[in-house]
Amino acid sequence: xxxxxxxxxxxxxxxxxxxxxxxxxxxxxxxxxxxxxxxxxxxxxxxxxxxxxxxxxxxxxxxxxxxxxxxxxxxxxxxxxxxxxxxxxxxxxxxxxxxxxxxxxxxxxxxxxxxxxxxxxxxxxxxxxxxxxxxxxxxxxxxxxxxxxxxx
Amino acid sequence: xxxxxxxxxxxxxxxxxxxxxxxxxxxxxxxxxxxxxxxxxxxxxxxxxxxxxxxxxxxxxxx
Numbered sequence: 001x002x003x004x005x006x007x008x009x010x011x012x013x014x015x016x017x018x019x020x021x022x023x024x025x026x027x028x029x030x031x032x033x034x035x036x037x038x039x040x041x042x043x044x045x046x047x048x049x050x051x052x053x054x055x056x057x058x059x060x061x062x063x064x065x066x067x068x069x070x071x072x073x074x075x076x077x078x079x080x081x082x083x084x085x086x087x088x089x090x091x092x093x094x095x096x097x098x099x100x101x102x103x104x105x106x107x108x109x110x111x112x113x114x115x116x117x118x119x120x121x122x123x124x125x126x127x128x129x130x131x132x133x134x135x136x137x138x139x140x141x142x143x144x145x146x147x148x149x150x151x152x
Numbered sequence: 153x154x155x156x157x158x159x160x161x162x163x164x165x166x167x168x169x170x171x172x173x174x175x176x177x178x179x180x181x182x183x184x185x186x187x188x189x190x191x192x193x194x195x196x197x198x199x200x201x202x203x204x205x206x207x208x209x210x211x212x213x214x215x
Contacts, residue, residue: 121201130195
């Protein structure tokens with residue numbers, strides 16, 4: 001199932017950007033943007049938008065690039081059951097920022113593919129004052145990975 | 153140790169330090185604040201996400 005995360009199927013009209021070469025494809029760039037507690041992001045969010053995004057000292061609209069060093073993996077327990085999973089390979093850090101208005105959401109998106117949505121994650125609302133906001137990643141395992149596709 | 157604050161780098165010993173955390177099914181969040189004479193001059197936070205984004209994918213039986 002990890003092939004789902006690698007985008008190796010084209011089941012409809014393609015809208016993706018070419019990976020440059022079929023013999024030496026490139027990895028997409030994943031970015032992480034922060035959103036205010038008042039913003040509305042959910043499973044129906046399909047693309048990055050600056051609406052509701054945080055703003056403040058040293059925060060650049062669009063967020064930061066996510067270290068994408070892990071290849072999606074999967075474990076399969078039967079012919080139809082299994083879990084595909086992926087986790088960024090490093091923490092996401094916003095360094096020396098001031099974000100005075102409460103925010104509670106991080107939005108991962110694919111900036112190579114027209115800023116299409118990957119996932120939305122929420123946490124207890126925070127503010128940052130002349131400090132660092134870090135999102136530490138769970139273990140990249142079947143049970144704990146940040147993004148998992150499962151079948152039973 | 154120097155702390156980055158809204159007033160520039162300041163010696164940690166001169167500031168009041170406050171810390172807190174939240175630990176639930178969704179996250180482990182910790183934060184640290186430094187106060188100078190009742191004024192918040194530094195706040196950092198660190199979130200470890202516990203709950204995965206995990207859509208269910210159904211495989212329909214044939215026939």
